[in-house]
Amino acid sequence: MFKSLRWKLQFFYSTLLATVIICSGSVFYYQVWRSTFAEVDRRLEASALYLDVTLRSFPPPIQQGLEAPPMLPPPLRPDGTAPPPPRPRRSKEQFLEELRLPQDSNFPGEVNPDDQPYFLVMTSNDMLLKKEFVPLGYSEAQSLAEQFYPQPTLTMLENKLREVRMIGPSGSKIIVGKSLRRETIQLRNIAIQFTAIGLAFLVLGVGISFAIAYRMVRPITQMSVTAELLSEKDMSKRLDLNHVDSELAGLAEVLNRLFSRLEASFSRQRQFTADASHELRTPLTVIRSVSELALSQVRSPTEYQETIEVSLKAAERMTNLVNGLLALARLDSSNADFNLQLISFNDVVSESIGLLGAMASERKVGLIADLHSVQIFGNSESLSRMIDNLITNAIIYNKPGGKVFITIRIHDDKAVLEIKDTGVGIPEEHLPFLFERFYRVDKARSRLSGGSGLGLAICKGVIEKHNGTITVQSIFGEGTTFRIQLPVFKNLD
Amino acid sequence: MRILVVEDEPDLLRTIAKALRENGYAVDEATDGSEGLSCAAISRYDAIILDMMMPVMDGAQFLAKFRKLYRTPVLILSARDTVENRVDGLNLGADDYLTKPFAMVELFARLQALIRRSLGTGDNIVTIQGVTINFGSKLVSVGRRKVELTAKEFSIIELLVLKKNRVMSRSDIFEHVYDVNEDSMSNLVDVHISNIRKKLEVDIIETRRGLGYIISV
Structure with missing residues (x-):
């Protein structure tokens, strides 16, 4: 499963998505958490300062040497309404009296249902003067008080209570606190909601990533399905380039080209097998038929002789063909049995000319040679067979009284052998296929002359084994030129 | 019975023709499809033996033209022996298909059967x-x-x-x-x-x- 590209994609998508959801959820939750507590703190501080300022508004001034704070303008309520008119001035004793608390109260341990902030005012020797639930707010008091007093210290009590403690006038202590029960519940609900939404997103994302991975992988699956449909019997199927993404289109195109090459190669192979089988069957058929005919009744010696002659001719044709096929098979196989040696190319060519002189004069064809001496790395046996073949062709397909020009020259470190005849020539449409196996320009005629149809294919194979090239030029009715280029041996010493 | 043999391999053509003649058939010889068509235009044949791979006009081209004009039974004699080759040959309008190399007696038997059928006599x-x-x-x-x-x-x-x-x-x-x-x-x-x-x-x-x-x- 983890070998599958699709599952890998899916896995990466899901992991990435989960990470993003968890991180962003955490950050968001932290922000909410922080702003909740900041709001609580802000309100508590404001309340404490308000309390402090209110206490200080009683004479005498709280700290010696400092000027009494100016009379406060009545701070506005958070809702913008004017505060209630200040109560008539009371003495400090009166105020403290108002603040006195019943001693049996377990305040601040008890938590009132609405989580209202509370305040306590204590004397310097920790005597509780006043406790009360107060409304939140009054930031104006905070800004004013900040001008006279150091920052209040904030205390967090086990996440359940939040309190502001500060030193009030005359060394008294002011504690303003609030239970965090409601905020905690709120935060917990928010956390649950976040988790639920995150999980929902994760499931959705995984589903989408499943679909995306499927869509991404589908063309590849289709490609493999198409490729699997191709077989030796039917190579005609191709990948559909219209419905493939651009990245895969390149691959599909490459594969299509590969398929085309394979198809061409298969069809060449099939054609070759069919041709070879045809070429082998034909003489075999001749042998069988003439033998059957000869044996069907008593014949005259002349008739038997004819039969044997026809059989022998067919057998020779088969021998030629088998030799040709073996030569091709050897050329196709490897370099192992192709022994290249330093040889004199012009000697090989002039030897062939010498051997074929009789045949040429019999057909009244003149052989004209101009051979520059050149050394090459080659296999003299296969080269001379090939040159025999080419010169024989040039003689056979010549006109009576025609000529064959055979030249070797050196051009760009290449030995260039040209065999040029003044013969019948080859129609242009045949030239591209001339070196293909079993390709015949004139099927009837070449078969009569005993050709196997493999000669030029073998020539090409031999030349390619020598890292050379063979080309042909021909004008129909005027003659044909074969040009062979072979690398010249260079003495590096 | 008169037979036309269309075959580009001269030795084989001569042999088949000789064997047919010895068996009492009249035989005309053609070395490619176009020659075969001209023969068919001159004489009426009881059957035609046709090679497929020939120069100038091959067996398939011959059949395509021949079948538009005549209903004479055609026996293909070919070195191509795959199922596809046989099917193609028969679809082109041939009546029988024999692959090379073949036994003379089989060729005669098939030829005889073709002629018999074309004349509407089933019995031998x-x-x-x-x-x-x-x-x-x-x-x-x-x-x-x-x-x-x-x-x-x-x-x-x-x-x-x-x-x-x-x-x-x-x-x-x-x-x-x-x-x-x-x-x-x-x-x-x-x-x-x-x-x-x-x-x-x-x-x-x-x-x-x-x-x-x-x-x-």
Whole structure:
């Protein structure tokens, strides 16, 4: 499963998505958490300062040497309404009296249902003067008080209570606190909601990533399905380039080209097998038929002789063909049995000319040679067979009284052998296929002359084994030129 | 029976033609499809033996053109032996397909079967008025007595039996029994007929004066 590209994609998508959801959820939750507590703190501080300022508004001034704070303008309520008119001035004793608390109260341990902030005012020797639930707010008091007093210290009590403690006038202590029960519940609900939404997103994302991975992988699956449909019997199927993404289109195109090459190669192979089988069957058929005919009744010696002659001719044709096929098979196989040696190319060519002189004069064809001496790395046996073949062709397909020009020259470190005849020539449409196996320009005629149809294919194979090239030029009715280029041996010493 | 052999391999063409002639067929030879078409335009054949891979015009091209004009049975004789090749050959309009190398006897048997079918006779052995003619073994007997007929004589009686109840003129018979190499000799057919009558001792061949000969059942 983890070998599958699709599952890998899916896995990466899901992991990435989960990470993003968890991180962003955490950050968001932290922000909410922080702003909740900041709001609580802000309100508590404001309340404490308000309390402090209110206490200080009683004479005498709280700290010696400092000027009494100016009379406060009545701070506005958070809702913008004017505060209630200040109560008539009371003495400090009166105020403290108002603040006195019943001693049996377990305040601040008890938590009132609405989580209202509370305040306590204590004397310097920790005597509780006043406790009360107060409304939140009054930031104006905070800004004013900040001008006279150091920052209040904030205390967090086990996440359940939040309190502001500060030193009030005359060394008294002011504690303003609030239970965090409601905020905690709120935060917990928010956390649950976040988790639920995150999980929902994760499931959705995984589903989408499943679909995306499927869509991404589908063309590849289709490609493999198409490729699997191709077989030796039917190579005609191709990948559909219209419905493939651009990245895969390149691959599909490459594969299509590969398929085309394979198809061409298969069809060449099939054609070759069919041709070879045809070429082998034909003489075999001749042998069988003439033998059957000869044996069907008593014949005259002349008739038997004819039969044997026809059989022998067919057998020779088969021998030629088998030799040709073996030569091709050897050329196709490897370099192992192709022994290249330093040889004199012009000697090989002039030897062939010498051997074929009789045949040429019999057909009244003149052989004209101009051979520059050149050394090459080659296999003299296969080269001379090939040159025999080419010169024989040039003689056979010549006109009576025609000529064959055979030249070797050196051009760009290449030995260039040209065999040029003044013969019948080859129609242009045949030239591209001339070196293909079993390709015949004139099927009837070449078969009569005993050709196997493999000669030029073998020539090409031999030349390619020598890292050379063979080309042909021909004008129909005027003659044909074969040009062979072979690398010249260079003495590096 | 007159056969056209279209084959580009000269030795094979000569051999098949010779074997057919020795078996009493009249044979014309063509070395490629276009030559075959011209032969078909001149003479009527009872069957055609056709090679597929030929220069100039191959078997497929020949069949395509030939089938538009004639219904003569065609037997393909080809070195191509795959199922696809056979199917293609038959779809092109051939009636039978034989792959090379082949046995002569099989070629003859298939040829005989093709001719028989094209003339609407399914049976290989026909008996008319006590004369039994076996097309397969090319034997003729009257009652239990075997009659020795020459190849030409047999092909004449074969033609008359296969085309029974139809009057065959001298030239019809000549055309079916002799190929283009033979010079037309007007009384050759009459000579053969009288020889057949002598050998059979039963006169199943009627003469229609001025028209020709007939075997009626």
